[in-house]
Amino acid sequence: MDLPVLVINFKTYTEARGAKGLELAKLSESIANEFGANIIIVPQVVDMLGIAGEVDIPVFSQHLDHKSPGSATGYIEVTALHEGGIQGTLLNHSERRLEISILEQSVQLASSNGLKSIVCAGTINLSRAVSSFNPWAVAMEPPELIGGDVSVTTRPQAVKDTVSAVSSVDQSIIPLTGAGVKTAEHLGVAIDLGSKGVLLASGIVKVKNQKEVLEEMAKIMIKY
Amino acid sequence: MDLPVLVINFKTYTEARGAKGLELAKLSESIANEFGANIIIVPQVVDMLGIAGEVDIPVFSQHLDHKSPGSATGYIEVTALHEGGIQGTLLNHSERRLEISILEQSVQLASSNGLKSIVCAGTINLSRAVSSFNPWAVAMEPPELIGGDVSVTTRPQAVKDTVSAVSSVDQSIIPLTGAGVKTAEHLGVAIDLGSKGVLLASGIVKVKNQKEVLEEMAKIMIKY
Amino acid sequence: MDLPVLVINFKTYTEARGAKGLELAKLSESIANEFGANIIIVPQVVDMLGIAGEVDIPVFSQHLDHKSPGSATGYIEVTALHEGGIQGTLLNHSERRLEISILEQSVQLASSNGLKSIVCAGTINLSRAVSSFNPWAVAMEPPELIGGDVSVTTRPQAVKDTVSAVSSVDQSIIPLTGAGVKTAEHLGVAIDLGSKGVLLASGIVKVKNQKEVLEEMAKIMIKY
Amino acid sequence: MDLPVLVINFKTYTEARGAKGLELAKLSESIANEFGANIIIVPQVVDMLGIAGEVDIPVFSQHLDHKSPGSATGYIEVTALHEGGIQGTLLNHSERRLEISILEQSVQLASSNGLKSIVCAGTINLSRAVSSFNPWAVAMEPPELIGGDVSVTTRPQAVKDTVSAVSSVDQSIIPLTGAGVKTAEHLGVAIDLGSKGVLLASGIVKVKNQKEVLEEMAKIMIKY
Numbered sequence: 001m002d003l004p005v006l007v008i009n010f011k012t013y014t015e016a017r018g019a020k021g022l023e024l025a026k027l028s029e030s031i032a033n034e035f036g037a038n039i040i041i042v043p044q045v046v047d048m049l050g051i052a053g054e055v056d057i058p059v060f061s062q063h064l065d066h067k068s069p070g071s072a073t074g075y076i077e078v079t080a081l082h083e084g085g086i087q088g089t090l091l092n093h094s095e096r097r098l099e100i101s102i103l104e105q106s107v108q109l110a111s112s113n114g115l116k117s118i119v120c121a122g123t124i125n126l127s128r129a130v131s132s133f134n135p136w137a138v139a140m141e142p143p144e145l146i147g148g149d150v151s152v153t154t155r156p157q158a159v160k161d162t163v164s165a166v167s168s169v170d171q172s173i174i175p176l177t178g179a180g181v182k183t184a185e186h187l188g189v190a191i192d193l194g195s196k197g198v199l200l201a202s203g204i205v206k207v208k209n210q211k212e213v214l215e216e217m218a219k220i221m222i223k224y
Numbered sequence: 225m226d227l228p229v230l231v232i233n234f235k236t237y238t239e240a241r242g243a244k245g246l247e248l249a250k251l252s253e254s255i256a257n258e259f260g261a262n263i264i265i266v267p268q269v270v271d272m273l274g275i276a277g278e279v280d281i282p283v284f285s286q287h288l289d290h291k292s293p294g295s296a297t298g299y300i301e302v303t304a305l306h307e308g309g310i311q312g313t314l315l316n317h318s319e320r321r322l323e324i325s326i327l328e329q330s331v332q333l334a335s336s337n338g339l340k341s342i343v344c345a346g347t348i349n350l351s352r353a354v355s356s357f358n359p360w361a362v363a364m365e366p367p368e369l370i371g372g373d374v375s376v377t378t379r380p381q382a383v384k385d386t387v388s389a390v391s392s393v394d395q396s397i398i399p400l401t402g403a404g405v406k407t408a409e410h411l412g413v414a415i416d417l418g419s420k421g422v423l424l425a426s427g428i429v430k431v432k433n434q435k436e437v438l439e440e441m442a443k444i445m446i447k448y
Numbered sequence: 449m450d451l452p453v454l455v456i457n458f459k460t461y462t463e464a465r466g467a468k469g470l471e472l473a474k475l476s477e478s479i480a481n482e483f484g485a486n487i488i489i490v491p492q493v494v495d496m497l498g499i500a501g502e503v504d505i506p507v508f509s510q511h512l513d514h515k516s517p518g519s520a521t522g523y524i525e526v527t528a529l530h531e532g533g534i535q536g537t538l539l540n541h542s543e544r545r546l547e548i549s550i551l552e553q554s555v556q557l558a559s560s561n562g563l564k565s566i567v568c569a570g571t572i573n574l575s576r577a578v579s580s581f582n583p584w585a586v587a588m589e590p591p592e593l594i595g596g597d598v599s600v601t602t603r604p605q606a607v608k609d610t611v612s613a614v615s616s617v618d619q620s621i622i623p624l625t626g627a628g629v630k631t632a633e634h635l636g637v638a639i640d641l642g643s644k645g646v647l648l649a650s651g652i653v654k655v656k657n658q659k660e661v662l663e664e665m666a667k668i669m670i671k672y
Numbered sequence: 673m674d675l676p677v678l679v680i681n682f683k684t685y686t687e688a689r690g691a692k693g694l695e696l697a698k699l700s701e702s703i704a705n706e707f708g709a710n711i712i713i714v715p716q717v718v719d720m721l722g723i724a725g726e727v728d729i730p731v732f733s734q735h736l737d738h739k740s741p742g743s744a745t746g747y748i749e750v751t752a753l754h755e756g757g758i759q760g761t762l763l764n765h766s767e768r769r770l771e772i773s774i775l776e777q778s779v780q781l782a783s784s785n786g787l788k789s790i791v792c793a794g795t796i797n798l799s800r801a802v803s804s805f806n807p808w809a810v811a812m813e814p815p816e817l818i819g820g821d822v823s824v825t826t827r828p829q830a831v832k833d834t835v836s837a838v839s840s841v842d843q844s845i846i847p848l849t850g851a852g853v854k855t856a857e858h859l860g861v862a863i864d865l866g867s868k869g870v871l872l873a874s875g876i877v878k879v880k881n882q883k884e885v886l887e888e889m890a891k892i893m894i895k896y
Contacts, residue, residue, distance in 0.1 A: 100798065
């Protein structure tokens with residue numbers, strides 16, 4: 001996958017649910033194709049497979065349970081994701097933190113089933129820690145900024161240190177950043193600081209001019 | 225909904241996943257319609273909405289998270305279920321037990337969003353306990369029999385006592401039973417003992433002659 | 449044990465920790481003995497056995513883990529409590545809610561090891577629900593009042609309904625109430641409403657005149 | 673603290689509970705003093721403070737909850753440990769794994785209250801990961817060997833790689849190893865492989881000749 005990458009988490013926002021979720025997925029696909037930008041969409045769990053059947057850009061899961069197929073009523077099981085065309089998963093999102101051994105095993109489970117994993121982490125130390133599990137990407141998001149109006153890029157040193165911390169463990173892991181990212185400018189700053197992309201949610205999902213914001217972001221992305 | 229009811233939990237069995245899950249859903253629908261039997265299907269989480277869009281029999285969720293729409297990455301949120309045509313949910317399945325206060329609140333959350341809840345319980349005392357939360361139905365399943373070859377109906381006194389325990393709290397709650405139920409005969413015995421239906425999984429999902437077993441069960445059901 | 453009973457939860461308050469905890473335990477003992485009032489103390493976990501060795505009134509645990517002796521590093525194991533002279537345990541306190549099946553099993557584990565259990569519940573329905581597990585006592589505490597300045601006795605109907613709900617399951621279960629209880633008057637009202645005692649914490653632990661408040665409460669208790 | 677160190681986890685073994693726990697603590701103290709060996713004892717939670725008041729060797733906690741003093745009924749709170757003379761804590765033992773962010777914060781909480789932390793980890797990657805939190809020590813224990821008859825020292829490469837992984841993050845973190853360690857010879861091999869000590873439980877707690885085994889281990893330790 002070419003970098004940088006824009007990862008859009010639909011969370012369980014009503015603005016990105018059901019038919020609206022599919023619409024946002026289609027919009028993301030059309031902009032990705034028009035600009036040649038790499039956009040990953042992460043719809044809510046129950047919409048995910050339906051959307052994956054309708055678009056050609058990568059669809060990731062918001063979570064993955066460390067379970068085998070079978071006796072796992074109510075869980076999100078990896079082979080069903082793979083079969084349904086899901087290409088990766090978030091893990092350890094700040095709204096869904098995991099027990100540390102389960103996290104290590106979930107990264108392995110994703111990987112051995114052909115899914116990329118983006119492991120979220122709230123601090124620089126946690127970013128380095130989770131890099132030891134060898135995920136596809138690590139997304140550092142200070143929890144106190146998530147969903148708010150202050151972009152993580154207002155903390156340039158933290159972004160730089162995260163990039164260094166992740167790379168110090170393994171240079172092939174993709175360092176991402178997120179929290180409060182709402183504009184193409186934020187995106188540009190994040191990339192200038194060494195981040196290979198951003199993880200965002202409300203900055204796209206909850207704005208009225210989704211198309212415009214996405215287009216501006218795509219224009220910035222393809223400069224790199 | 226007319227009683228008795230047959231509730232088919234697809235779990236995360238590979239035999240009831242993706243295209244196969246839809247096939248089983250269609251089969252269930254056709255038998256429900258042919259015989260006038262009440263069949264509820266409970267597909268795995270990621271398949272649920274897709275199947276709900278394709279069949280007219282009730283589709284239930286395997287689980288529901290006690291979360292509000294929005295900042296709940298990776299969770300199963302009730303308004304998305306309602307919007308997607310889901311009519312109810314299992315709660316507290318033996319493979320996904322809940323904290324007691326969360327369970328009470330989840331029953332209320334389902335109910336206030338128009339979803340029926342089937343609360344699972346592993347003992348007679350637990351069946352009475354969860355009846356206090358006023359769910360639509362209570363399904364008693366001894367955990368040690370789930371997925372096995374011994375039917376809960378080999379313990380007639382336990383089934384009868386569960387029915388009494390549930391009804392003693394509120395006569396409008398539907399007492400169900402499950403675990404090891406594999407044949408129309410098991411189903412008949414369960415109903416004779418006072419159960420208003422059964423919850424089953426492998427007994428349908430993992431057999432080769434699904435159609436035949438379902439038809440036999442439907443024939444028994446419509447006698448009551 | 450004679451009723452009514454006063455249950456003092458030391459929580460992890462600094463005012464009832466270590467030497468101060470032992471002091472409060474001794475004060476409780478002396479007032480219990482002087483007035484013939486029944487006072488149960490519930491010191492913090494790490495102080496519990498030391499205090500139990502120093503006083504003759506009942507000492508309860510704040511929690512009990514559903515574990516067998518042996519491979520349970522970091523847990524509170526019941527046989528160690530029994531051997532150390534602990535006579536009972538709180539379970540499902542609002543600050544430490546339990547998974548519903550674990551709660552049922554923990555009540556049984558306590559009972560089969562000779563410990564009384566006081567199961568906490570935040571609503572009337574939960575009080576009735578947990579009564580099905582046959583604990584020694586059920587303590588209804590609306591979570592929003594715990595640690596605050598509004599006594600549960602300002603909701604007389606809720607207290608009465610809890611007493612009825614608990615008794616409707618089994619008349620031998622002791623209905624207690626708590627949250628915001630700070631004065632002898634609150635205690636008296638609670639008992640008049642049918643409660644067989646109260647569970648309190650800050651109302652004793654965090655006041656300067658502990659002796660005076662306890663004496664007034666003891667005077668009320670022995671009138672019943 | 674001088675190295676190497678012998679860390680004895682009493683777990684909740686009946687053989688190291690109450691009076692027997694105090695006896696083992698005293699024995700450990702006498703051997704530590706006689707040989708000048710560094711022995712840390714980790715009694716079960718409810719015995720811990722009583723034992724800390726009776727011996728002069730370091731007493732560690734088996735666990736620490738990430739809670740503030742006050743409204744934390746049933747939890748193990750750090751300031752109570754510090755006040756009671758506890759010098760450190762195990763964290764993330766295989767029998768009590770932690771959510772990854774809580775683990776990071778628990779290490780900080782211990783440290784800011786003057787307690788050393790020994791973070792347990794089941795794999796080499798996890799050992800490196802938790803080193804990012806800057807604990808006092810990291811103890812690698814393959815879960816499948818814990819409590820068994822095969823010593824971790826039968827996997828020399830894994831021990832060496834753990835030592836390297838921990839040191840690669842921060843040379844000041846003490847690499848320990850454990851699982852199946854039962855003899856002075858195992859201890860010697862572990863130290864030869866770069867481990868600065870061992871964590872053991874049944875190897876001391878459940879043997880009849882505790883004194884003899886401890887003496888032999890102490891003799892090995894002081895050679896380094």
